[in-house]
Amino acid sequence: MRLRNFATLAVVAAGAALSACSAVGPDYVAPQGPAVHAAAFEAVRPDALSSDPLPPHWWRLYDNAQLDTLVAEALRVNSDLRVVLANLERARAEAEEARAAYGVQAAVDAGVSVGQASTQGIGPSTGTHGVVNAGLGIAYEVDVAGRIRRALEAVDASAQARQSAYELAQVTVAAGVVSAYTDACAAGARLKVARQSVALQRQSLALTARGASAGIYSTRDTLRSETLLAQLEAVVPPLEGARRTALYNLAVLTGHPPTEFPPALAQCETMPALSRPLPVGDAAGLIRRRPDIRRAERELAAATAVIGVKTAGLYPTVTLGANLGTIFRMGTEPFSGAALQYGLGPVISWSFPNHRVARARIDEASATARAALAQFDGTVLNALREAESALTLYVRHLEENERLRLARDASLAAALVEQRLAAGGTVSGLERLDTERTLAIAEGALAASDATLASDRVRIFLALGGGWEATARPLE
Template sequence: MIRNGIVAGAAALLLAGCGTVGPDYHGPASALPKSSKATGAFVSAEHVPVTDAPLPPDWWRLYQDATLDRLISEALAANSDLRVAAANIRRAEAAHLGIEDERRVQTSVQGGPAYIKPSAIEEVMPGEPIPNVSIYSATAGISYQVDLFGQIERAIAASSAETEAARAAYDATRVTIVADVTRAYLDACSAGREIAIAERSIELQRRSTELTERLVRGGRGSSLDATRSRAQEKQILATLPALAGRRRIAAFRLAVLTGKPPADFAPEVDRCAAEPRLSRPIPVGDGAALLKRRPDIRAAERRLAAAVMRIGVATADLYPHISFGASAGSVGFLENPLSADSFKFSIGPLISWEFPNRDRARARIAGAEAESDAALARFDGAVLTALDETERALSIYGHDLEERAATLAARDEAARAAADADRLFRAGRTGFLTALDAQRTAIAADQQLAAIDTRIARDQVAIFLALGGGWEATNAP
């Protein structure tokens, strides 16, 4: 009678309209990624030498530098952060397999011996002693959970979305690693270029000192002029240790990024005397391509999908969980195992329902809905961050290019002034202090131009990083 009632109840629930509960996911419920302001051309690109061509997957090859290509290949093969991100993918995949297993038939086997000493019975029923006995028990069973309300299906979908988010996180790490390697390499080469400029300035100043000392010995100059020239030479010489240190730090950084100890840095990095230049204007595409390409946006969207699916997982707890199964076992004395009267069998549905405590299930649903709202907000935040980073990087790049143009013009004027002052000094038509000041101004202008070129090289890497390219060429593990 009881079993018939359980079956009737299960049938009534089936007829009441079972199915997958909770909301379906159809993409972010936000108009932000579809706005023309978000998907159109970048505002800051209007007066910057860039193109709307698509960003190539291997954008670093635009520099046409074999050493940079090799360093990036080594980093993508051995970087420790990428190895962590790959391990996170494997962990997510393992968790997904565990959840998928819940929709398969489950099996169980239990068994073991026991030794019984009936001492308590002897005290209650004195007389003939009851012997100690050894018994055994063994049970095997199978069960299958009927996913009437889609709880397992929703859990699998959420887990799948989390795995895809882990893959997007790997891609985002790859983007960062590529940009870090490029930035460190350009820093090392820029420092090498500034060292070369300083060394040329030192050599020029040394020749000026030698000329001044000859004039002093010939009675045409003062010892003060020679002292000033030597002081200028030493001032320039004092800038070399800092530049060499900057280049060495960049080399150490490159070694670590490629999975090596800092001491095992690439020797050719120390020999780089000029940063590579882009072969053509930066291809930036538009906002729509940016939002599709950025891995952090993809990761946020996949986490949003997982959060929506978990609402269905929580909602299914309002309904009964039904499992069908069967088991067979044997319990008896060890001296007479598997006798005819030791077997037992069972078959039928098992229904579990947290009733009447439905408030707990509704609280879990409310928590899942709140997490879904938070995930949507994080998705919108990722979209806004991507657009903001790109616009700012382009704007800074444009301003630095304008500053470079002015600095270049000033450097050219200072170089001409220094050449004129030196010619007049040699002809005896002006004093040495005038020539020295002109030369100091020209050297400072050279150094300022080199410094702004270093900034521009970093600006270019910042643009590539904001655009989110560099993960497409190689699939995540």
Template sequence: MNRAAFALLLAATAGLAACTTAGPDYRPPEHSAATAGAATGAFAGAGERGFTQAPLPDRWWRLYDDPVLDGLIEQALAANADLREADANLRRATAVVREAAAGRTISTTLSGAADLARPSGTGRGLPGNVGYDIGLSASYPLDLQGKIARAIEAAQGDAEAVQAARDAVRVSVAAATARAYVGVCAANYGLGVNRQVVALQAKTLDATRRLRRGGRGTAFDVSRAQTAVNESEATLPGFEADRQAQLFLLATLMGRPPADYPREVAGCARLPAVRQPIPIGDGASLIRRRPDIRAAERSLAADTARIGVAVADLYPQISLGGSLGLAGPLSGFGTGTSFGFSLGPLISWSFPNRPVVKARIAEAEAGVEARIAGFDAAVLEALRQTETALNAYARDRDRMEALDKARESAALSETQANKLFLFGRTGFFDLLDAQRSLAMAESASAAARVQLALDQVDIFLSLGGGWEREP
């Protein structure tokens, strides 16, 4: 290359260096669901009893003030198989970022070859000429259009989306562990309530047998009392099965085989519950906190950067390169005639394929539009889940209070019916009906308390907390 051509290339390189980075710079969507006033303000259910707009703490499960639950969740976050998989995915995504960043460094190639050549006119028994070719080349990308920079930006966005997905797994694992623990305690709680019903009905059965022996009852009365006891006893194995299933689930969440479930939890009979108003924050804090929203936003940022990667292919890709080499017959190795070198800018440009590049740009732009819609969908779904969880808790709380009153009335009716029966003022059918009503009221009240405990966990799950600090 003569000096004039080399100077022309340097001037072109300097001119291209003044160009801006290809593609649009990322900015969060200005007109999206996340910026609407109704989305960032107080929740519609924030005024219900049992809630406060105080910020959600990092480790919401500590609001239960239950050391056993704290220990279970800490163990699950340390050993859960899904979380380990998410950690590995994050490490892989981080490695992709490093790979993209390595595109900015100098690349080198070392080559070497040897050959044996024999002219066709020489005799067969004569050896040929041994030659060699040794070279070292290096190139440094100038990245004048920012293709590499946009690729790094895209890889970083993808990695941050993967990290958000990993945080979402932490949220799910913590909530699932809390639900399983509540399930164990709820099964034992329900078992205790129904055993009390069985004990009450067994007392009636004993009284009926005594009355029959005294001539005041019939065999039909005894058989009906026995049927009531048997029906109530039939509910007990179901609670035991539910308890064992939740224990197996706890073991799985903690990264253990089901048979290695935590024995210390099996006897839990007190329903875990937050005894204070539940801190829920507002819509703006929810949008900032929810990992699925953050994952959607980071994916949008990554796809915006990919537009720049595609746009950069419309322009020449320039790098500075150089090479050193030795080549020639082995007999002349190391002589001045065997040495050569080159230095200058290298240009690569797929100019004839512009329709292909423009199609890729259109694909990337459409992908960004899809990501914007997905981001809005994630925000709206998060708000819907939270509002639904808050409303369900408020209504289930009202239902529990009504069922508690019904249970108190049923208990009073059973006591009155029992006294009237013992004094011969009412029939045995009335007593059985009162006891059946009491059993149903006790079961319904217990189920309502269990549902309320599960509703609390659902609220924390919808709020998306628990990933902010490592255990």
């Protein structure tokens, strides 16, 4: 008996000593990643791109009150965000449940039954009687190998990953609203130019038809003019459809049926623009800021902690418990004599010597952690690729826009000259309309380029991933 008591005390003492040590399994260290030396972005355009860090709530750079209101509404009621938020709240509840489960556990039980005490054949039966059974028990698991600590690390990291997923959804929704708003206004701007081109071509066709009737122009000239008019008119319906689609998208993003979009936007012809160079920061700031990178890093932290949980399976589980109870017949004293029951001592569970299962689980967790590390590296590289690509396209489209603007300005100058010559009778009205049609085409190309630049800016903001990094857990 003494030897058994000594062995029990030795196990408890060993468990206490182990629990005071570091938890088994690897201690998590945030990875440096494949872009540890990332610095400035490759795309350089001082007049259009600034190295200033991207500010929170980047859409306010447009200084557009209506756009600010729409983004705020979307962030409040968007259905996709509500789903992600519910998942986040569930993850937080799971983490709280895990913390509560690893504390001191108390249980109370009570019951009433009808029975008959055994007389073992010695005396007469005393008949049936009511029996009361009640008890109170407490238990506490000693964290022998740090299993509890690692488990809590895992659930906390998983909850933080869900937080980053929610922030990523917010970035996506905000970018979606700005994109839909921009697309609607860009389609309106292009529609304005397209309709002007159609009106000019109709005038040109009327002059050509009159000239053909007078024998000045051939039937071929009339057919060519009709063909050009049909081509210009064909541009209008797709633009109207694009504007309508953008408005439907905007309505749904802000929690409304597709047709319940702001009526004023159906007439918008001016795209939101920036009054200063676009702030993009640097690659290192991007890595700290992107929610998907933070999510991948937290998932890696959770996977690393799980290795410790599985490693703890090689060690015994020790639970300290105590209970106090009573079982008595109704009408007797509940806590007297043999009616009182109590117990105190550890409960030890150990799978030794069969460690093959535990080691297989450790190998499984280690492989999962390696996959999470690869996922983190891939997420960082993909984020850098998206940012570099978006910035490079923006710079190239700016160059295209400048050349199209030069072409538009040259066409405008030619149209002014033609107008003066036509007023003096030097050129015909048909020649003047042809010059104006060329100007309208140049205006259309420039409007399309302006729309591309507006979309590029939203793509850059989405790639930079800013907005909520100030409250996020930084990569260590």
